[in-house]
Each structure stands twice: as C-alpha cells, then as structure tokens.
Amino acid sequence: MFEELDMVRDLLDKQLVDADGTKMGRIDGIVLALDGDKQPRIDHLELGFAVLARRLHPRAEQWLLALRRRWSVRKSARQIVPVSKVMDITEEHIQLDLNALETPAFDWERWLRDHIVSKIPGSRSEQ
Amino acid sequence: MMQNIHAELLLGRRVLDVNNRVVGRIRSIHARRRGHDFFVEEYHIGPAAFLEVLGISTGRLVGLSFGEPIRIPWQKLDLSDPQRPRLRCAKEELQ
Amino acid sequence: MLRNGLVCAILLIAACGHKTPDQQLHEAADAAASWSATLQMTAETWLANSVPRLFVLATVDAANKAFDQTGKDVAQSQGRQELRAAIKGQLDIAEAAAGDLKKAIENNDRNAVAGCARRFAAVHSVLQQLEDKRK
Amino acid sequence: MKKAMTLALGILTAVGGFFDIGNIATCVQAGARFRYQLIWSMVLATIVVILLIEMSGRFACATKKALPDAIREHFGFGFWLVPFLILTVIHILVLGAEIGGICFALHLLTGYPLQVFALPVAVLLWVFLWRATFSAIENSTSVLGLITLCFVVAAIWLHPPTHEVLQGALPSMPATNPENYWFIAVSIIGAVIAPFLFYFYSSGAVEDNWDRSYIPVNRAVAVIGMGFGSVISIAAIIVAAVVLAPRGIRVDDYHQAALMLIQVFPYWGYELFAVSMAIACVGAAIEVALSMAYTFAQTFGWNWGEDLDPAEDARFSLVYTLALLGASLFMLVGVDPLKLTLLTMAISAAVLPFVAIPMLLLMNDRKLLRDAANGVFSNVATAAIVVLTIVLAVVSIPLMVVGGS
Numbered sequence: 176m177f178e179e180l181d182m183v184r185d186l187l188d189k190q191l192v193d194a195d196g197t198k199m200g201r202i203d204g205i206v207l208a209l210d211g212d213k214q215p216r217i218d219h220l221e222l223g224f225a226v227l228a229r230r231l232h233p234r235a236e237q238w239l240l241a242l243r244r245r246w247s248v249r250k251s252a253r254q255i256v257p258v259s260k261v262m263d264i265t266e267e268h269i270q271l272d273l274n275a276l277e278t279p280a281f282d283w284e285r286w287l288r289d290h291i292v293s294k295i296p297g298s299r300s301e302q
Numbered sequence: 303m304m305q306n307i308h309a310e311l312l313l314g315r316r317v318l319d320v321n322n323r324v325v326g327r328i329r330s331i332h333a334r335r336r337g338h339d340f341f342v343e344e345y346h347i348g349p350a351a352f353l354e355v356l357g358i359s360t361g362r363l364v365g366l367s368f369g370e371p372i373r374i375p376w377q378k379l380d381l382s383d384p385q386r387p388r389l390r391c392a393k394e395e396l397q
Numbered sequence: 398m399l400r401n402g403l404v405c406a407i408l409l410i411a412a413c414g415h416k417t418p419d420q421q422l423h424e425a426a427d428a429a430a431s432w433s434a435t436l437q438m439t440a441e442t443w444l445a446n447s448v449p450r451l452f453v454l455a456t457v458d459a460a461n462k463a464f465d466q467t468g469k470d471v472a473q474s475q476g477r478q479e480l481r482a483a484i485k486g487q488l489d490i491a492e493a494a495a496g497d498l499k500k501a502i503e504n505n506d507r508n509a510v511a512g513c514a515r516r517f518a519a520v521h522s523v524l525q526q527l528e529d530k531r532k
Numbered sequence: 533m534k535k536a537m538t539l540a541l542g543i544l545t546a547v548g549g550f551f552d553i554g555n556i557a558t559c560v561q562a563g564a565r566f567r568y569q570l571i572w573s574m575v576l577a578t579i580v581v582i583l584l585i586e587m588s589g590r591f592a593c594a595t596k597k598a599l600p601d602a603i604r605e606h607f608g609f610g611f612w613l614v615p616f617l618i619l620t621v622i623h624i625l626v627l628g629a630e631i632g633g634i635c636f637a638l639h640l641l642t643g644y645p646l647q648v649f650a651l652p653v654a655v656l657l658w659v660f661l662w663r664a665t666f667s668a669i670e671n672s673t674s675v676l677g678l679i680t681l682c683f684v685v686a687a688i689w690l691h692p693p694t695h696e697v698l699q700g701a702l703p704s705m706p707a708t709n710p711e712n713y714w715f716i717a718v719s720i721i722g723a724v725i726a727p728f729l730f731y732f733y734s735s736g737a738v739e740d741n742w743d744r745s746y747i748p749v750n751r752a753v754a755v756i757g758m759g760f761g762s763v764i765s766i767a768a769i770i771v772a773a774v775v776l777a778p779r780g781i782r783v784d785d786y787h788q789a790a791l792m793l794i795q796v797f798p799y800w801g802y803e804l805f806a807v808s809m810a811i812a813c814v815g816a817a818i819e820v821a822l823s824m825a826y827t828f829a830q831t832f833g834w835n836w837g838e839d840l841d842p843a844e845d846a847r848f849s850l851v852y853t854l855a856l857l858g859a860s861l862f863m864l865v866g867v868d869p870l871k872l873t874l875l876t877m878a879i880s881a882a883v884l885p886f887v888a889i890p891m892l893l894l895m896n897d898r899k900l901l902r903d904a905a906n907g908v909f910s911n912v913a914t915a916a917i918v919v920l921t922i923v924l925a926v927v928s929i930p931l932m933v934v935g936g937s
Contacts, residue, residue, distance in 0.1 A: 180340070183330040184355045187310055188605050190833050201833035203609070205309040207342060214376055215342040217333060218306060227609055230310055259338040266900060267596055284834070288846040297663050298842040298849075313608075356606060357897035424709075431782035438779055438791055447794045448802050451643025456787040463784065521780060 180264065182217075190268040191222070191256075191280075198268075199275035203227050204253075217258045222280055225252035249282040307384045317347060317374070319389040325396070326372055328387065330355050345379055345387075347372040372396060422476035423528060425467045426484045430524035432460045433491045437517035440498060440510050450502055457499050464492050483527060491520045538740065539749050544674025545819075546585070546757020547764070549732060551680050552816030553633035554626070554723030554880075555765045556809060557873040560792065562716050563772025564783040568692070568700030571766055573717040575701050577724035578762035580917050582754050584887070587895050587910065588730040589750035592737035594904035599734045601830035603890045606897070615886035616831055619727050620824065622883060625876040626728060627820045627859035631657075632869030633813035636786050640806035646863055654860035657817055661852050666739045666838035669822075673815035680764050680808045686796040687767035690774040697770065711935030718928045719874055722881030724765070725921075728823035730887060735826040739837060747904060771796070786870050821852040878932040884921035892918055 180186065182205060191199050204221035225243070228235035243252055256271060263270040275281050292298045309331055317325040329351035333340040346354065351371030353359075374396065380388045389396070439456045442448045471484050494516040501509030562570035588599055595602065604612045635649040660669065706713035742750065775792045776783060783789050794801035822838065828851045829836030835845040842849035862872055892914045895906040906914065 179332065179334050179343075181330050181346075181355060182309055182333055182340075183313065183608070184357070188608055190601065190605070198833055198835045201604070203310075206306050207309050209305040209307060209381060211303065212377070215381075217309075217340040217342075221308075229308070230610055231613065258340060261338075284846050287850060288843055292842050292846040292849060295662070295842070297659075356893055357899035358893065359898060427782065428784065430780050431784065431788075434780045435788045435791070438781065439787075442791060442794050442802075445798060447798050448791075449643060452640060452787070452790070452802070455639070455643065459785050459787050525780065 185264060186220075186269070189264075192268045192270050193273045193275035193278075194262070194270070195274075196270075197275045199271070199273070199278060199280040200254075202269065204230070219258055220256040220261075222254040222256065223249070223252055248286040249279050251279055254279040305382075307381055312345075312381075312384060312387065315385070315387055317345075317379070317387045317389055319391065319393045321392055323393055325374070325389055325393050326351075329371070342376045344376060345374040347374060418474050418476040419480065422471065422474050422480050422484065425470045425474070426487075426524050426527050428463060429467045429484065429488055429491060430521050430528065432463045433487075433494075433517040433520040433524070436460050436491075436495060436498060437514050437521060440514035440517065443502065444507060444510055444514070453502050454499060457495050457502075461492065461495055464488055464495070480527070484524070487520045487523050490516060494520070535746070535749050538742075538746070539752055542749065542753030543757040543760060544677060545670050545736065546733075546753055547680075547761045548670075548673045548677040548812075548815035549726075549729050549819045550581075550724070550758055550761025551677070551764045551812050552723075552726075553629050553809075553813050553869075553873050554719075554726065554877045555761075556633070556768060556789070556812065557786075557870055558716060558720045558723045558877055559765045559768040560772045560776070560789045561783045561874075562720060563769040564776040564781055564788075565716070566706060566713055567773035567777050568697050568769065569704055569706060570713070570717055570720060571697065571700035571769055572703045573720045574724065574762060574765055574769065577721040578758055580721075580920065581725050581729065582758045583910065583913050583917065584725065584730055584891060585733055585758055586751055586754035587891055587906070587914070588734040589737050589742070589754060590747055590904050591894060591901070592734040593742045593744055593746045593750055594901050596738055596743070597734075598738050598826060598830055599731050599890075599894075600827040602894055604831055606894060607890065612831065615883070615890075616827065618883050618886065619827065622876070622880055623728055623820055623824045623827075624855060624859050625872070625879065626726065627817060627824075627855055628862035628867070629869065629873040629876045630813045630817035630820060631856075631860050632863050632867070632872055634810050634817065635863045636869050637806045637810035637813070640790050640809075641803065646869065647866055650860045650863035653863075654856045657814065657821065658853055658856050661818060661821060661838070661856075662842055662849065664838070666736070669818055669838065670736070673811075673818055676811045677815050679804075680812050682793065682797070682804050682808055683764050683767040683771055686793055687770040687774075689796045690771060692770045692774055709935070711931065713935075714927070715878070715931045715935030718881050718924060718931055719877040721924060722877040722879075722884075722928065724762070725884055725887075726880060727883065727887050728820045730891075731827050732819045732823040735823070735830070735836075739839065744904065784870070785868075821855050824855045825849070825851040874936060875932070878928050878936065881924045881928040883925070885918065885925050888914070888918045888921040 186202055186205055189202050191201060193199050200222045202220050203223060203226035206218045206221060207215045208218035209215045225236055225239055228239040240252060256273070260271045260273055261269060262272045276285070312328050312331070315328050317328060319325050326348035328345055328347055330346040332343045332346060334343050348371055350369050354371050374389060378390050378396070380390050435456065439448065439453050443450070443453050468485070468488055471481050471488070474481060494513045498510060498513040501513060559574070591602060592598055597605070600616075631650065631653050632646070634653045635646045638644070638649045638653070639646050664672075737746070737750065771792050772783070772789070775795050776788070781788050781791070790802060790805050793805045797804055825848045826836060828834070829845070829848045834847045836848040837845065840848075863869065892911070895901070895914065896911065898905045
C-alpha cells in the first residue's frame with residue numbers, strides 16, 4: 176500500500192478490481208474535499224461515462240446526460256466509491272472492498288448479458 | 303465552508319501568482335495516506351512535473367533537462383475557484 | 398506548423414504528379430495491355446486445365462469492366478489524335494476477343510480459346526510498342 | 533519445456549498476424565509493377581515492426597499490462613480518446629479488407645460472386661471467437677498459416693536473379709511513374725506495421741501470463757516471427773516479379789494475382805493461392821477482431837479475455853461481434869476488395885505516429901519498467917521510428933490521391 180502517492184500516476188485512470196479480482200472499470204474522477212483552510216483530502220472516487228465526458232468538455236457531459244434521460248441502463252450517471260473502500264493500491268490495479276456485481280459499474284454488463292449474450296447459444300461453456 | 307472539487311479537472315489548469323504572473327500548469331497532485339484518508343500534500347507544476355508523471359527522468363530521454371517540477375504546498379494554492387487556481391504568494395517565494 | 402507542412406506536402410506531390418494528357422493516354426494503354434495479357438494468360442492456363450471455367454468467366458467480366466473504363470478515359474482525353482485512335486482500335490479488338498473467349502469457354506471450344514489467346518497476345522504487343530515509343 | 537512451446541506458438545502467431553491481405557495486395561502489386569525494386573520497403577518495415585513488437589511484448593512482460601491499458605493509464609483518457617477513435621475506424625477497415633480477402637478466396641474456389649460469402653464468413657469467424665479459447669485460436673490459425681510457405685517454395689523454385697533481388701533490398705529511384713512507386717512503398721509499410729499487431733501481441737502476452745522471465749522468449753518471437761512473415765512477403769514479391777511482371781500484368785484486380793502460382797504448381801497453383809489467401813486472412817481477421825475487443829475492454833476497464841465465456845465478459849464479446857458484422861458490410865455492398873485493402877493500408881500508414889510516439893514514452897518509464905526500460909540503442913531506434921512514422925503520416929494521404937491507381 177503506497178504511503179505517498181502521485182494521484183495522477185497512481186490513481187487516475189487506473190484499473191479497478193473488486194474484492195475477488197473482477198475488473199470493474201477505471202477511476203474516471205477523483206473528488207477532493209476542501210474545508211476552509213484545512214488540508215484537502217480525497218473524499219471519493221467517481222466512475223462512469225458522464226465523468227469521462229466532463230473531462231473532455233462540459234458540453235459533452237450535458238449531451239451525454241440528455242442521452243441518458245431518454246434511454247439508459249445505468250441507474251446513476253456517476254458511481255461514487257468512498258475512498259475508505261480502497262483496500263490496496265498496486266502498480267497493476269486498485270482493489271476495492273466491494274462486490275462488483277452489485278455495483279452500478281456492472282449495470283451494463285448485467286443488462287447486455289441477460290438481454291443479449293445469454294440468449295445466444297454457447298455463451299456459457301457447459302461446466 | 304465545505305467544497306468538493308474534481309481533481310482531474312484541475313489538471314492542465316494554469317496557475318497564476320498574486321502578481322498575475324503564470325507559474326505553470328498543474329500536472330500532478332501528491333497525497334499522503336493517514337489511516338483511511340489521503341491528504342493532499344503538494345501540487346506539481348510545469349513540464350518537468352509532466353515527465354515525472356510519465357516516470358521519465360528528464361535527462362535521459364532527449365538530453366534536454368526540464369529541471370525540477372515546481373512544487374506548491376497545499377496551503378499556498380487557493381482553489382476557491384477551481385477554474386482559476388491562484389498562488390497565495392509570489393512565484394519567487396516558492397523555490 | 399503541422400498544417401502548413403501538410404499543405405506543402407500535398408502541393409509538392411500533386412505538382413510532380415500532374416500528368417499531361419499524353420501521359421494519361423499511355424497509362425490507359427498500359428491498363429488495357431495489362432488486362433489483355435491477363436486474358437491471354439487466363440486462356441492459356443484454362444487450356445492447360447489449371448484454372449476452372451468459372452474463374453475465366455469472372456476474369457473476362459472484370460477485364461470488360463476495365464476495358465470500358467479505359468474506353469471512356471481515351472474518349473475524354475485531349476491527347477494526340479492518332480495515339481487515341483491506335484489505343485481505341487486495340488481496345489475494340491480486345492473487347493471482341495473477350496466476348497469470343499466467353500462464348501468459347503461456355504462451348505468448351507478449345508481451338509477458339511487458343512485463337513483468342515493469340516489475339517490478346519497481338520493486342521498486348523501492339524500496345525507494348527506504343528508504350529516503348531514513349532520512353 | 534513450457535517456454536519452448538510458447539516460443540513456437542509465439543512465432544506462429546506472429547506469422548499469422550504478419551502475412552495478411554495487406555501484405556498479399558501490396559507485395560503482389562510491388563512485384564508485378566516494379567519487380568524487385570520495392571523489396572527495401574519490406575525490409576525497412578520488418579526492422580521497424582520487429583523493434584515495436586519486441587518493445588510491446590517486453591512492456592507486457594514487465595508490467596502485465598497490454599498497450600491500450602497502459603496508454604490510457606499513462607497519458608490519461610483525454611489523450612487516448614483521439615487515437616482510440618481513429619484506430620477503431622482503421623480496425624474496422626482492416627477487418628473489412630480481411631473479410632474481403634476471405635470472400636474473394638471463396639469466390640475463386642467456388643465461382644460464386646463475392647457478396648454471397650460476406651455474412652457467412654463473418655458468422656464463421658464469430659463462432660470461432662465465441663466458442664474457442666485464446667490458445668485454441670492461437671494454435672489453429674498459426675498451424676494453418678504454414679500453408680503460406682507455398683510462396684517461399686515458389687520463389688525458390690523460380691530461382692530469381694539473386695543479384696537483382698539483393699539490389700532491390702537497397703532503396704532506389706523508380707524509372708517510371710514514381711507516384712505509384714512511392715504509394716506502394718508506403719502501403720507496404722502501412723500493411724506491415726499494422727496497429728492491431730501491437731495491441732493483439734501485448735494482450736496475448738498478458739493472456740498467456742508472460743512475466744519478466746519471458747523477455748528473452750519475447751525477443752526471439754519478435755525477431756523470428758516477424759522475420760519469418762517478412763520472408764513470405766518477399767517471396768510473394770519475387771513470384772509476382774518473375775511470373776506477372778514479364779507478361780505486363782499490373783494487378784489492378786485480385787483475379788490477376790490468382791494466376792501467380794500456376795507457373796510453379798500447374799495443377800494446384802490456383803487452389804493453393806486461394807487457400808493461402810483465405811487462411812492468411814482468417815488468421816489476421818481473428819487477430820484484428822480480438823485486438824478491437826481488447827482495446828475497448830482495456831480502455832474502459834471491463835473484464836476481458838478470450839478464455840472467459842462470453843457470458844462472463846459480455847461487453848468484450850459484443851465488441852468483436854459488432855465489429856465483424858460492421859466490417860462484413862463492405863463486401864455486402866460490393867466494395868472492391870483490392871481497392872479497399874490499398875486504401876486501408878495507406879490510411880493505416882498515416883496514423884502510425886499514434887502508435888510510435890506513445891511507445892517511445894512508455895518504454896522510458898523507468899519507475900515502472902526498471903531494467904526492462906529502453907536502453908540507449910532502442911531509444912535512438914524508436915526516436916528514428918517516430919520520425920519515420922511522422923514522414924509517412926504526412927506523405928501517405930497525398931500519395932494515395934496522386935499515385936493510388
């Protein structure tokens with residue numbers, strides 16, 4: 176676990192995995208909490224296309240949110256992960272004390288799997 | 303008062319000092335872990351900081367040296383307006 | 398900086414790429430020569446039972462498309478009159494031979510196919526001489 | 533023993549991915565129109581691809597990360613998005629050209645028109661990806677790929693004038709129509725240094741769990757695999773130069789290329805060319821489709837891996853499914869496969885800086901790579917490659933306009 180870390184190099188855009196190693200997206204955003212003149216600290220991490228769009232251009236985010244209102248699979252545009260959930264930070268990925276399947280990060284994966292993939296033969300090898 | 307700002311949106315923003323002179327662009331933010339929290343220690347500015355994020359020691363790659371990244375301790379950076387970060391002192395006082 | 402680098406690159410390439418009408422005519426002749434050589438080889442390999450019937454027919458269709466295109470290029474070009482006439486003449490012979498080859502293949506008439514091969518060879522050599530005169 | 537097996541498979545995969553429709557089209561045209569004079573551009577492209585493949589493999593061994601994964605993490609989403617979108621378009625075009633190659637080969641074998649095979653081929657490739665594991669794919673396409681050796685046998689059989697062949701290995705100015713000469717030279721380089729190669733190869737290294745102990749294996753695979761693929765391509769140039777050039781056949785259409793092996797193999801030459809073309813394109817099409825799925829999954833952090841069932845990585849599997857369907861449309865609407873291939877190779881040559889520049893920076897991350905980082909030699913070589921790719925990027929599109937007949 177890093178004591179001292181470079182938030183851009185070691186956190187931002189880094190691969191996230193859950194408690195048992197399932198990949199669950201990347202850190203798309205990091206939110207700092209500023210309280211008057213106290214030392215700023217990392218409040219939570221954010222995942223989601225809306226967060227990515229915001230990084231490109233504010234209008235990109237508006238356009239994406241408008242799209243989401245008409246048709247979306249994910250309940251929330253941004254998934255919030257409290258920084259306390261961070262179990263381990265390595266060069267390869269960042270491990271969270273979560274179960275990916277329950278988080279919004281997997282909404283798309285579940286929706287596509289249940290509505291499209293599992294309807295196609297051979298999508299699950301016969302264990 | 304409590305304020306939340308997006309660190310990733312700070313990247314690339316130009317920092318001006320009290321005399322409105324350009325210090326450089328924010329390239330990275332260094333934090334230190336204490337318990338479950340990560341506290342921001344300093345903001346790294348300038349091209350050397352960009353190479354530092356890429357893990358490239360400046361001398362080796364092209365023979366040019368970009369010198370050391372400019373480090374701004376957290377107390378010295380005013381983020382009340384995240385679009386326009388401002389240094390709370392003059393540029394020279396940093397080194 | 399990159400933008401005007403690109404612009405001058407395009408101008409440079411386009412400049413040396415500018416073809417005079419005669420050059421375009423020779424290129425048309427080259428295409429026609431290439432396709433008649435192709436049909437000659439295709440006919441010969443068919444006679445040697447090295448290629449299936451359907452392949453020869455498909456190649457003839459592809460060649461006809463190319464001959465038509467070359468015909469249009471020659472008709473539109475402002476190149477020298479006698480050069481255009483010479484190429485057009487050979488094109489007509491090649492297209493006729495292609496039609497005969499198709500019929501010969503369908504009737505499995507080996508002598509006719511051999512005849513077509515010879516006519517393609519002739520067209521090719523005439524167009525080749527036009528090409529050599531240019532150099 | 534496991535390393536020896538890996539070495540063999542690695543080499544075969546490299547051959548499978550290297551020799552594809554792009555090589556067939558550009559090499560046969562080069563041989564038919566300029567005989568041996570363009571062999572130098574294949575030699576140059578091979579040296580560059582060996583270096584870049586070795587580096588992408590070394591990076592994957594040292595960090596367990598494939599290229600798309602590393603580029604997004606290193607340079608951030610903003611920088612990566614533009615190359616990502618451009619490379620997605622290129623991959624669709626290349627996949628369309630590969631499918632075109634398979635369709636044309638089936639057209640040669642059966643006589644039925646091209647369009648008939650577009651969807652069946654896409655479905656066949658999809659079934660293969662949907663059911664097979666990574667190693668099954670790697671082994672089968674590679675072993676089948678050996679059939680392309682027939683070009684080498686033909687080239688040797690025709691025993692070309694070695695003096696002229698060696699002379700061709702050095703750059704020289706063309707006698708006639710220089711724009712077409714330089715256009716084919718650029719297309720050859722674009723065909724060899726295909727972006728999907730590096731994304732597929734580095735992802736494959738992660739799929740096969742290569743670690744730092746595999747760095748020597750990686751170097752051998754890069755040199756022998758790419759070198760081997762290059763020998764087959766040069767053989768194709770030679771056969772076209774000996775068989776087609778003297779007859780004045782310029783290869784504006786794949787039908788003309790189909791004749792090139794008949795002189796050496798009178799009975800089987802026609803079928804051999806068709807089967808080699810089909811298998812080379814199947815191997816490459818699978819690698820391109822997988823490379824797209826890897827790139828999407830690693831960019832957005834999804835679960836990925838050919839060894840997982842489609843149900844376990846739905847988004848990864850759907851990327852290659854949609855890619856295959858989309859790419860098959862080119863043939864469905866009747867695009868000429870040879871023209872699509874040449875257009876794709878020229879555009880592919882134009883985007884190489886997006887591959888070379890990140891590679892130069894990634895391989896100098898000493899904190900991450902430590903001793904696996906680039907030494908002075910590979911840095912100088914990579915810097916030279918970056919300059920070459922920028923030159924290619926500037927000239928490829930204008931050349932396509934002027935010389936792309």
